Amino acid sequence: xxxxxxxxxxxxxxxxxxxxxxxxxxxxxxxxxxxxxxxxxxxxxxxxxxxxxxxxxxxxxxxxxxxxxxxxxxxxxxxxxxxxxxxxxxxxxxxxxxxxxxxxxx
Numbered sequence: 001x002x003x004x005x006x007x008x009x010x011x012x013x014x015x016x017x018x019x020x021x022x023x024x025x026x027x028x029x030x031x032x033x034x035x036x037x038x039x040x041x042x043x044x045x046x047x048x049x050x051x052x053x054x055x056x057x058x059x060x061x062x063x064x065x066x067x068x069x070x071x072x073x074x075x076x077x078x079x080x081x082x083x084x085x086x087x088x089x090x091x092x093x094x095x096x097x098x099x100x101x102x103x104x105x106x
Contacts, residue, residue, distance in 0.1 A: 007070045011063055018059035018087060025094050026052035048097060055090055062087070 002008060029048030062084065 004070050008067065011066045011070060015059055015063040018062075019056055021091065022052040022055040022059070025055060028094075028098065048094065051090055051094060055087060058086055058090070 025048055029045045029052065032048065033045040
């Protein structure tokens with residue numbers, strides 16, 4: 001049996017939740033490209049596609065860092081790592097992009 005299996009499984013589930021979030025961001029970027037006005041510049045679609053890729057990379061790095069902390073034999077402080085803040089800011093930025101798109105399309 002894997003030591004601290006429950007913690008490792010929770011870490012993996014959290015990573016997969018971030019991947020689902022990234023897929024949603026990229027999917028929204030593709031919808032914006034198809035539904036948006038034809039004269040629309042493509043910076044917003046590219047920003048959403050790139051931010052989806054960045055979310056996956058940062059989430060993977062966060063997963064690896066937490067995996068190392070879980071595998072340590074000693075107790076670790078329950079400090080939040082900077083990747084959590086970055087991921088949260090990226091999701092907030094995605095919602096701001098969504099609001100900007102909704103205002104400009106309507």
